[in-house]
Amino acid sequence: MTAAEPGAEDADNQVVIARQAILDENRAVFGYELFDRSTAAHSHTAASDAALLFNALCYAGSEALGSKKIVFINCTHESLAGGHLELVHPEKVVLEVPTLAANATPEQIEQLLPTLQALRTRGFRLAFSQDVLRRAYGSWLPLANFIKLNMLAIKPELIEPLVKYVRANAQATLIAEKVETAEQHERMAALGVKLFQGYWFARPAMVKAQTIRPSQATIIQLINLVRQQASTDEIEDLLKKDPTLSFNLLRFINSSGFGLSCEITSFRHAVMILGLKKLFRWAALLLTTSRKDGTAPAVGQTAVVRGRLMELLAAELLPKEECDNAFVVGVFSMLDSMLNMPMERALESVALPDSVQQALLHNQGVFAPFLELTKACESGDDAAFARCAEALHLSNRQVNWAHLQALAWAESLATEA
Template structure:
């Protein structure tokens, strides 16, 4: 029979590959030893973001959280050091989800958040859950004093406090005896020495470290899939297979799920070998939280040709290795994402932190999943001789790929048609 022409494999993802930026600035102790980082939102076109009230701040905060735990991986940004993250009112009152565990984050209560009973109740709830709280930019406002009683850190802007700095520091000590005082806007050695003599505990500012902007390329999950997931995850008795199918239908979302489990999961030594395992470990509530944040972060755009290629490659690998179908799907998925991003597969595996079995199959092409990937890639490159070297028949691979391509086109058509 004639050799079927393989589809053209896209090398770019116009409209759906977005640069993700976060800023990072160090926080230092009295000996000028780096002890923590603060995460800062960065616009793509500039060094910093001037944030408006309400929805725009929620949007920026969601991008910081999503990028930190989904695109970079917390270890790439901060190692094992605490991360201070600015949160807006909705995160403290429970209107917006906090989708990460408390062990490595400090939640900063911004200066423009009114400390009312609703916020105080949220602070108590978060403290009970094990989160650490920082009251940001405190300059002695009476209305913020109740929050100091629950604070683990009190941050004082030395420039804003001005001549009243010593009084503000004394007020912070009086109302939050166990909290560490962090002085911000340390611009030079003289100001560091002054605040050190005043008794401050931690220090942050350009005189110690200028903010560093980190940038990575990220696939943006489609809003339609995110909305479908929210509906499914908030329903009752939704089969795990339905959740898995929805996540698997969007390569970017699949990649974020894999990264998020590695970055945010605590207390587990299990290696991640499949998308299903990652979804189960993340759990429906945590997954729903991330999907909500992705929607808030303004995720948009799907390039149908590239998306079809990624999904077809993943599904074809699964069809060719039915004994390890979950592993093979994940390997094919990551291979396709690497092609779209123009990133070496080994680097992509490092950023996701998936198991050694995934690396062996994806990078070294070992095992049934690795052989399936080699066969699928050879099919895409129109190299029938290379296919036979994988142990698979040309006809078998062609049939598997065309079936996978048909399913992928239906999935992409549904997404593109409704988005």
């Protein structure tokens, strides 16, 4: 993934997120404000809020978005009650909450108070503009963790009184935003403001990520299984059927925004950690950002055959617990084709066991001979097939039978979809 201007090439398969740094007094990055730039129309709606957070977690990756830095996300009032916020660790995100229209009534302002209080109770931090300092928003002010002072919207003579007012009436950290000159920075620093954002420091940088999205039919299957409260085994079976679905799930659950302290490397573990409620939220958001048709069918079909064949071959020689990893090696062995990038780069965005990575990146380790044999089955190279089968002490009959089973299984999945 790279910082780049969004282009037309493969636009349907790209997520483009703008990030602008928020710096401390030492000009170290405190956090990033994120903006969705995946579409030409920069409309700001509850749906776009959910898509931005989902895309940032699932596709753009922790390195591109600031690793352990917090991110600031602009919200609509509708999105503050959205289920997508259940998918992120509250400590990772600051929600920027707008005030209401100038003609809003006191009743309308108070109606939002329980939602804001609930978010704070869940651990989210809230940021407001200087409009929250107006008398009508007195009940919101104690909930503010950050207050942004817009240097282009405040008259210079009002800046010092506003800073003093915040210090006397709120526990919030001040952020001077839209800082465009050295003079503005020096004035705010002299008043004790510690955080800064604006063109004088850094313009928003574009983070572009390549995506692979499952077909809508497969995602709908997953949603139906979750709504039926299917067993972990049934859900794991579906994840095994579609490498793009399982890839997206592992990448999401291991993103920095999810907040886990350890990496999840198996489908079953991912389902158990996420739980049915969050799995439903994730699948629903994945559906809203997916296209009618996902990855090219031939690529996905080949990946599924590889996974199943490796699983069957491993069952002949390896402990049962290793068969899952053999399946993962097979289905993820075509990630470079799916993402149209080198395998090493493709694997940066998903956590996999070292033994799996060794096979995929270096053709080494316990799974490498199985992957080599699987590829020989596809190639029709009799000499390579014989050599690989002999290395594993498997007979032609064992391998051919497993290959036929894998092909039949993959064909049955295509029919079901």
